Structures are given as C-alpha cells and as structure tokens.
Amino acid sequence: MVDTTRDSSGRRSAARAGTFEMKSRRFSLLGLVLHSADLSEFAADWAARAGQGGFENEPVVIDLSQLPRAAAPAAAPTEGQAPLALDGPAPLDLRAVVELLRASQLQPVAVAGATAEELALAHELGLADAADEPAPAMAAPTETVREVVREITVERVVEKPAAPAPTMIVDKPLRSGQRIYAKGGDLVVLALVNHGAEVIADGSVHVYAPLRGKAIAGARGDTTARIYAQSLEAELLSIAGIYRTAENPLPAEVAGKPAQVLLDGEKLLMQPLAF
Amino acid sequence: MTKIVVVTSGKGGVGKTTTSASFATGLAMRGLKTCVIDFDVGLRNLDLIMGVERRVVYDLINVVNDEIKLTQALIKDKQLDKLYILAASQTRDKDALKQEGVERVLEELKAMEFDYIVCDSPAGIETGALMAMHYADEALVVTNPEVSSVRDSDRILGMLSSKTKRAIEGGEPVKEHLLITRYNPNRVEGGQMLSLDDIHDILRTPLIGVIPESESVLQASNQGTPAIHLADTDVAEAYKDVVARFLGEDKPMRFTEAVKPSWFKRVFGGK
Numbered sequence: 001m002v003d004t005t006r007d008s009s010g011r012r013s014a015a016r017a018g019t020f021e022m023k024s025r026r027f028s029l030l031g032l033v034l035h036s037a038d039l040s041e042f043a044a045d046w047a048a049r050a051g052q053g054g055f056e057n058e059p060v061v062i063d064l065s066q067l068p069r070a071a072a073p074a075a076a077p078t079e080g081q082a083p084l085a086l087d088g089p090a091p092l093d094l095r096a097v098v099e100l101l102r103a104s105q106l107q108p109v110a111v112a113g114a115t116a117e118e119l120a121l122a123h124e125l126g127l128a129d130a131a132d133e134p135a136p137a138m139a140a141p142t143e144t145v146r147e148v149v150r151e152i153t154v155e156r157v158v159e160k161p162a163a164p165a166p167t168m169i170v171d172k173p174l175r176s177g178q179r180i181y182a183k184g185g186d187l188v189v190l191a192l193v194n195h196g197a198e199v200i201a202d203g204s205v206h207v208y209a210p211l212r213g214k215a216i217a218g219a220r221g222d223t224t225a226r227i228y229a230q231s232l233e234a235e236l237l238s239i240a241g242i243y244r245t246a247e248n249p250l251p252a253e254v255a256g257k258p259a260q261v262l263l264d265g266e267k268l269l270m271q272p273l274a275f
Numbered sequence: 276m277t278k279i280v281v282v283t284s285g286k287g288g289v290g291k292t293t294t295s296a297s298f299a300t301g302l303a304m305r306g307l308k309t310c311v312i313d314f315d316v317g318l319r320n321l322d323l324i325m326g327v328e329r330r331v332v333y334d335l336i337n338v339v340n341d342e343i344k345l346t347q348a349l350i351k352d353k354q355l356d357k358l359y360i361l362a363a364s365q366t367r368d369k370d371a372l373k374q375e376g377v378e379r380v381l382e383e384l385k386a387m388e389f390d391y392i393v394c395d396s397p398a399g400i401e402t403g404a405l406m407a408m409h410y411a412d413e414a415l416v417v418t419n420p421e422v423s424s425v426r427d428s429d430r431i432l433g434m435l436s437s438k439t440k441r442a443i444e445g446g447e448p449v450k451e452h453l454l455i456t457r458y459n460p461n462r463v464e465g466g467q468m469l470s471l472d473d474i475h476d477i478l479r480t481p482l483i484g485v486i487p488e489s490e491s492v493l494q495a496s497n498q499g500t501p502a503i504h505l506a507d508t509d510v511a512e513a514y515k516d517v518v519a520r521f522l523g524e525d526k527p528m529r530f531t532e533a534v535k536p537s538w539f540k541r542v543f544g545g546k
Binding site for chain 2: 172173174175176177178191192194196
C-alpha cells in the first residue's frame with residue numbers, strides 16, 4: 001500500500017466547445033538510442049539491462065542516428081563490433097526491435113534519424129518520423145497513428161529554447177510510506193521528508209527541510225540532476241541510478257547540514273552549501 | 276455539530292484504548308455528549324477498560340450489518356449520563372467492517388446529537404484502522420517515546436493526510452494532535468527514551484499532552500475504570516489537561532520534568 005501522488009501534468013478535461021480541439025502540445029518521450037544494428041547483441045543487452053519491464057506502456061522514440069552507417073568510402077567504420085560486410089553494416093531489423101520493446105511494455109511511436117529504407121519500414125510498422133532537423137520532405141504518415149504523429153511532429157517544430165520542464169511543489173510533510181514522483185521535471189518539497197518516505201524526480205530534488213527519507217534525482221538517467229537539502233539526513237541518495245545508502249554514514253561536513261549532491265562521473269559528490 | 280475524533284497510533288500497545296476511554300470520559304465529564312466506539316473488531320477491549328464488559332449484548336458489527344438498531348447496541352455509562360459505549364465484536368474479524376455501514380452508524384450518532392464520537396482504532400494500517408480514521412475530523416496520534424512507535428506514528432500521520440475522507444475529497448485536512456504516553460522523564464534523562472524535543476523533531480505535529488508512565492494505568496485497566504477517574508494520580512490529571520487543551524484551553528505541560536529522588540528515598544531506597 002503505497003501512497004502515490006503523481007504529477008498532474010497530463011490532460012485535464014475542461015469545458016470546451018466541440019468534441020475535440022487541435023492543440024500544439026509538447027510531450028516528454030523516452031528515447032532509445034541504438035548503438036548497434038546487431039539484433040542479437042541488442043536483444044541480449046536489453047534483456048540484461050531493461051528486459052524485466054517496469055515500463056507503463058510509455059511512448060518511446062527509436063533513435064537510429066547513432067547507428068554505425070555505411071560510411072563514405074574514405075572513412076572507415078570506427079564504431080561497430082565485428083568486421084562488417086564491405087558494402088556497409090547489415091540493416092537493422094526494425095520490426096524485431098519494435099516487438100522487443102512492446103514485449104517490455106513500451107510503445108514505440110516514432111523513429112528518429114532513420115534512413116529512407118528504415119523510414120519506409122517504420123511507416124509500415126505504424127511509426128512516425130521524428131526528425132530533429134528541419135525534416136526532409138516526407139511521406140504522409142499512415143492513418144492509424146495520426147494522433148501520435150501529431151505529438152511527435154510538434155516536438156520537432158519548436159525552435160525556441162526548450163520550455164522549462166514542469167516543477168512539482170509539495171508543501172506538506174512527506175511521511176513514512178509516502179512517495180512523490182515528479183515526472184519529467186524537478187521536485188520541490190517545502191516540508192520535511194521523513195524516514196521511509198521517497199522523493200523521486202526526473203530532474204533535481206530540492207528539499208527545504210530535513211531530508212531523512214530516500215531521494216532519487218534523475219530517475220530517467222539525467223546525470224546533471226542534483227539533490228539539494230536544507231538538512232541532509234537521507235537514507236538513500238540516488239542520481240541517475242548511482243546511489244548511496246545510509247549504511248555508510250554521511251560525511252560530517254554535510255550530515256544534518258545544508259548540502260547538495262551531484263554526480264561526478266560514476267561518483268556521488270556531496271558538498272556543503274553555505275548560506 | 277458532531278465531531279469525530281480518531282485515536283490511533285499504528286503500533287500496538289502504546290495506549291490507544293486507555294486514551295480513548297479516558298479522553299471520552301473526560302469529554303463526558305465536561306457535560307459533552309460523547310460516544311466511544313471500539314473499532315478493534317476481534318480483539319475488543321475497550322469494554323473491559325470502560326468496565327462494561329458484562330453489559331455487552333450487541334456490538335458495532337451488528338449495527339453495521341443492520342441486524343439491530345443502534346440504540347440497542349449503545350451502552351450507557353453508569354457514572355456519566357452523557358457517555359455511551361459501542362463495543363466491538365469479539366467473534367468477527369475486521370473484514371466485517373463495511374464502509375457504508377460505518378458511515379451509516381456515524382450518521383445515526385450525529386442525528387442523535389452527540390457532541391463527540393471517539394473512534395478507538397485498532398493497531399496496524401489495515402481495514403480496521405482505515406475505517407476508524409476514514410471519517411475523522413480530528414485525530415489523537417498516540418506515541419510512546421521510542422523509535423519504532425514514533426516511526427509508526429509517522430506512517431499513520433501520512434495516512435491521515437492521504438487516506439481519510441477529508442484528504443480524498445480535498446477538504447480541510449484532519450486536525451492532528453500528538454499525544455505522548457508512557458513518558459518517563461527520568462529515563463529520558465538517562466538516554467533510554469526519546470525526549471519530547473526528539474519526538475517533535477521527527478514528527479512536527481502539535482503536542483496535545485504528555486501522559487506519564489504510571490502503575491496506576493494498569494491498576495485502572497484491571498479495575499475496569501478509565502484512568503481519568505483515578506483521583507489524585509498524575510495520569511488522571513494529565514488526561515484532564517489533554518481534554519482541556521483539546522477544548523481550546525491553555526494549559527502548561529506537566530509531568531515532563533525529571534524528578535530527583537528525595538534524600539529520604541536515596542537513603543532508604545524504594546521507588
């Protein structure tokens with residue numbers, strides 16, 4: 001029995017005319033950046049690192065821009081595992097990747113950085129093209145995924161600096177057994193976070209009170225996320241999956257004091273904050 | 276306007292039932308029409324502490340299941356005519372508590388113009404405890420000065436702010452009061468117990484009173500008398516202070532300072 005409060009940055013119904021409206025919206029999506037076109041290698045790695053699921057049918061964009069491509073004749077393929085056929089790396093089996101992701105409760109909605117052939121296959125699979133740059137002329141998306149395509153397309157159109165992610169603010173104490181998750185942004189807590197409570201954010205976690213429970217920043221891998229506390233007494237500190245428990249007592253210069261926690265490579269740094 | 280007060284703690288054996296009995300009795304002593312309900316279905320003992328064990332014929336579950344009328348199950352206290360007890364069933368378990376039934380019982384009590392309904396919660400965080408707190412307007416969270424009890428109280432405070440009717444409907448939050456029982460200032464000085472400051476630092480919930488550790492509580496339970504009735508005891512005085520503070524009176528905290536044994540006791544020993 002976990003008390004879960006979720007960010008309400010989703011859709012909210014309001015009185016409006018008509019049965020629908022078209023709006024330009026931005027959505028946070030997961031991106032799966034593939035580094036290898038070798039399906040068996042990817043499948044094994046996926047099973048080892050993410051295969052146990054835990055995704056909640058979240059949309060994901062398959063980013064193919066980092067795949068080792070058949071390079072121009074002059075440049076040798078620097079990346080890649082095995083000696084490849086001289087006429088370029090084996091094409092990625094996009095269909096299999098999609099099936100693999102769906103089996104792990106992810107919903108592939110689009111591909112990015114795809115070649116023309118991959119794009120054609122993507123359209124066949126009901127995926128849209130989420131190009132980062134001004135898109136080359138592209139075929140109309142298939143009908144089945146019209147809504148999804150719209151979401152992705154919007155993300156490409158925005159040229160302004162990225163809008164600030166929504167910040168979630170909590171002003172009542174978080175007690176044992178309570179958990180707050182700020183999806184896609186920062187979490188600011190203005191009251192104490194007690195032992196047994198969990199504060200989780202995709203961005204940074206700020207606690208302007210004693211932080212005694214578990215603090216997890218960069219829950220989706222943002223290594224620049226930080227944890228700030230007015231009094232650092234946390235049971236667990238984690239940034240982008242690198243964690244530390246209270247089994248090793250906190251260093252004296254930060255324990256019970258204003259402090260920030262940040263990630264330096266693979267290491268959590270704890271620094272006192274002087275106000 | 277009837278107020279519903281839940282007496283809860285999370286941890287067992289900290290003094291919920293003792294507190295419910297004394298608190299309800301204290302309200303009735305002030306002339307307020309009060310009903311105390313035992314939600315600890317299956318392990319009832321409020322009726323024992325209230326000294327009405329032999330008068331229990333029907334209980335809360337009978338009323339919740341609409342088998343009898345509420346008035347048939349209400350037991351009137353022998354000393355205070357404003358005090359009523361609704362016992363729990365010994366033979367059923369907590370799953371027999373249905374939310375609609377509980378709500379109906381509370382509504383009927385409101386219609387009978389009770390000033391206060393005191394709900395004695397079972398230990399734990401399961402159905403019984405959730406039912407007892409669900410309709411609460413205010414809560415007395417009973418804590419002993421030791422770490423596990425304080426942690427459990429923290430959990431319960433979290434549930435009061437998220438699982439109660441008021442929390443779910445987004446109304447005004449349940450008003451929380453912290454009551455520390457079995458407090459022994461001498462053992463706090465010796466470092467064996469958490470101090471009031473330690474507890475406040477962890478829970479940050481307004482303190483409504485401190486009940487000193489005392490033999491007379493055990494004595495009162497065995498006699499079937501709410502501890503607040505024991506004349507000239509610290510416990511009874513402390514509970515009277517709690518009731519006074521609950522009703523908005525300003526009372527300084529008592530029984531929180533360590534008492535040095537007198538030279539007489541130091542020489543001759545004894546307690």
